[in-house]
Amino acid sequence: MGDIQIDSLAAQYDVAVIGSGAAGLSAAIFAALEGARVLLVERTDFIGGTSALSGGTVWAPGTRTGAQVNAGDSRADVSAFLDSAVGNFGDKAMREAFLDAAPEAIATLEDRTQVAFRPYPKHPDYEWDHPHPTLNGRAIEPVPFDTRAMGRTRDMIRPPIPEFTVLGGMNIDRVDIGHLLNRYKSLPAFLHVAKIVSRYMRDRAVYGRHTRLVMGAALVGRLLASALDLGVDILRGAEVTALSQSGGDVTGITLTCEGQTRQVATPGGVILATGGFGRSKARRAAYLPAALRGESPSAPGHTGTLHDLAEGLGAVYGSGNDQSAFWAPCSIRKRADGSTAVFPHFVLDRSKPGTVCVDLRGRRFVNETISYHAFGKAMLEGGPDTAGAWIITDAPTLAKFGLGMVHPGGENPKPHVEEGYLIEAHSLAELAAKTGTDPDALAASVAQINAAAQLGRDEAWGRGGSPYQCNNGDPSVSPNPTLGPIATAPFYAVRLQPADIGTARGFRSDTAARLLRADGSVIGGLYAVGNDLHSIMGGTYPGPGITLGPGLVFGAIAGRHAAARSREEKGQHRAA
Template identity: 55%
Template sequence: MVETVASLSGNESFDVVVIGAGGAGMSAALFAAIDGARVLLVESTEYVGGTTAYSAGTTWIPASMHMASVNRDDSQATAEAFLNRAVGARSSAAMRRAFLDAGPKAVAHIEANSDVKYRARPFHPDYLSELEGSTLCGRALEPLPFDDRKLGRAFALIRAPIPEFTVLGGMMIDRDDIGHLLNMTKSLASFKHAAKLLARHARDRIGSPRGTRLVMGNALIGRLLYSLMQRGVTVLTRTTVEALHTGKRGVEGLTLAQGGERRRVSVTGGVILASGGFNRHAARRADMLPGADAAWCPGAPGHTGNAQDLALAAGARFGEGALSHAFWAPVSVRKRADGTTAVFPHFLMDRGKPGMIVVDASGRRFLNENTSYHLFGIAMQEAHRTRASVPAYLVTDSEGIRKYGLGMVRPGGKGLQPFIDDGYLTQASTLDELAAKLGIDKTGLADSVARMNRYAETGVDPDFQRGTTDYQRANGDANWTGPNPCLGPIAQAPFYAVRLYPGDIGAATGLVTDTNARVLNRDDQPIGGLYACGNDMQSVMGGVYPGPGITLGPGLAFAYLAGRHAAARAASPEAGHADAREETRAQTS
């Protein structure tokens, strides 16, 4: 299955070639293989999985086969109306409809024909829950845990999760596991669950560098890789695409490079771009994400935009009109002992909990801490135009850090000294001392804390309306005894803070495609044999983040459309001639 460029013959031909082995690319390769295509999957890094392997693996697919298990009241029409309100003119309504139509079909098809399996989260609200048509559950799917021992030696191909998201030296845990581990001394059921996890991990570490029970994004990638192996898909890692070659049918081949070896391969159905987007493309990043340091990006290293450059040279174009060119999250940064940099996304474990506030250099709050991570990142950048809000400072007290942790600092309130010593965590006996150590205004900080302490008593935040939507309250503390699960006092010394930066977690702007994921040229005509999905494709969400998994959901849906269309094109030469005629009409019009 895993081969080298040197092992390819000089006249190798594939039905479908997929560039990029993240969640979307692997799904596209699998859909094409299920339809009988001979598939080559090309990955530029040494691992498969991309940023999907780092993620929670949540996949936003309304009206899937799993919806009824948690929500019988939702529908595709309701989801479409919700997206119309959330996204509006920032993306094509036809593209959103194509996503909504294809999503449930993609889930059913991949589950029926592979080892990829999903389940619906029983409670996972849409992020814009204040909008009509939002739901509390049913749209967010997650992959079932996967036993990577099925992969044998191929397990080493999977990109490991962010180390700071694991425990005990490589044990992966999901949302349910976290709850059980935190309550293992309070609940017999949680104790049994935690004991089973710990026993499994202890056995794993005897012969494995990390745990073999994969969850979240790693589970999805493990299931995809196992399914691709079962289908005989050829995988090349550490391989770059140097050129696309066009002919009468459009894109008919490409040149691959690995080390000092190069091979030109032909393709009959099409090339699917799923390389992860532009986020590490130096020139495009400077143009599209000014002021956002690449060191703040928590994504995997493969999304260089090189594949998109080849598409642009072939006549493709980037989309326009998105709310933002990227999706965002607040991140904190720490140098690891081995010299590498840890970039930790603050999705939900700390900033929205009681006893937490975020302030700028003036010591003042400037946003709703419980807003979605995407809107949080945008708000940081917008505020920074007129005030010093990058970095921002996430502040709590001893009770907050004990109950919820703070970024890379885990709950419990122990083992803080290494984080304090290297400057990741700032500790102080008083708020004035904390402000001095952070270099922020002490009067502003004292006032912000005093205000929050009053709001914790009333349950009302008149400044930023924190805790007023279902989504915000879901990210608070369900066991909080105060009137608002998102608002709590900051009063117990010592006090703590970490610095936050806006980190881009994925591209929203990408190549323009049609409803079959075919890349369009500057005249809105398909470029024969060229497709895009995942973050290489212009997001159907228009740079808006309506709910959990709105990158992986469209990634799966358009991988389904691209993979099957390309496979059909390989099986039917007439489909290729139709593409060529469309392109010819565009060039002569």
């Protein structure tokens, strides 16, 4: 059992899971915990999908882990928050099913597998214009994972985006970044950095890569190790080309791998966890904004192929959502090997004092410190002038906080300038000429942010106006940690464009994650989790981890239901 070849496939498994992101791995684990024999199919060479590239935050209210930092949060408060923030964009019954199941599902992962979470002292909800947002407790994150015990199995995990690592491949998380920025100001920070760097150097010498995983990769690593512990069979590089039916129920799959085709019976059913349709040209054209370009920081496997098969059996997408995908402003550069780097600007630069974002004409158009989803939505809905944008800073801010793919802490900007990723100018007028913005508009935008920094309040756009927004600033700056002057040449700019980081439109289901036909009837044996399932947040983004949290929890719901269905099918067969 474990990572197998197509020749080693059994003729029958209790349950098949298609896709190996966090939701798919969760479904496989929970089915296996119920005693099911599980096959996990991944169409790429790596396990983890976009989950492995993510920050790894899991929004799961009511957990005992979250209670360590916020014991007073209540189910009623969470429901009221979601009812206001999501409203009719999402299905309330699905949200309630998630809230019902989340505490026990997370506890089971922590008690019975290698998955481990920790709370963060401040990890606020994104939307504060609604009742009962919280500073912490609802969002938890995976504990860094040591993969040395996994042997070469660790190489199955999708590698990180190179630009998210330092020193040529060292994985770092938010805790490490804080210490890196303060390594010469604090002895504990210096010792922390020395420890992780020395570990990384040893790993490179012995294993050829960093064996310490953080954030989304840590979550995937822990889930993968747990799935292997439970005897889940994993087939990589395989395509599902057909779904078998009997009496209207899904009872098996047809697989193609390495030029061979196999049919596998799955009496418990098939769980779709393929990551949505973000890599499908046809579905992007049908469901995503026309202004959206094709570049995305998401993983390459979610082509929507399984969506075609599911629709052929009567499955339908949900409706009524606010957005059909989740957004982030991203910057683009060509790597030396010819590949394209797509870097999402989540929190490391937009919210820092000494930056400002302007549209293609040089005008501020948005509160820079809102969530990445809300920022991307503003770009997409702002018309031609916001189809692109510029994030602007000066020399001291660049040295301290970096900008996009220019790492914080004083990385030499010259290579980035020479390749054209980073625009450098010795005056704002020169920066306007190089960026194609209007010089008067750009000067006015910088003057506005400088005046706001002096006042401590952004009267034009409300920058730093909520605890979430302030949390991403510089705590050493007051009264508003997101506001600082842009005054010292040279000045710098990086071009931004809106990009999708995951689809929100997915298949309609019941609260057991079973797919439904247009008439509301259940397609027996066919489930969806993760981004294949219609977003329970309705394409809104009220807090960090609102994709991974529901992904893990509905993975648990679907995996258990499918395992129970297989037991029932076997019982009926024996009785017959």
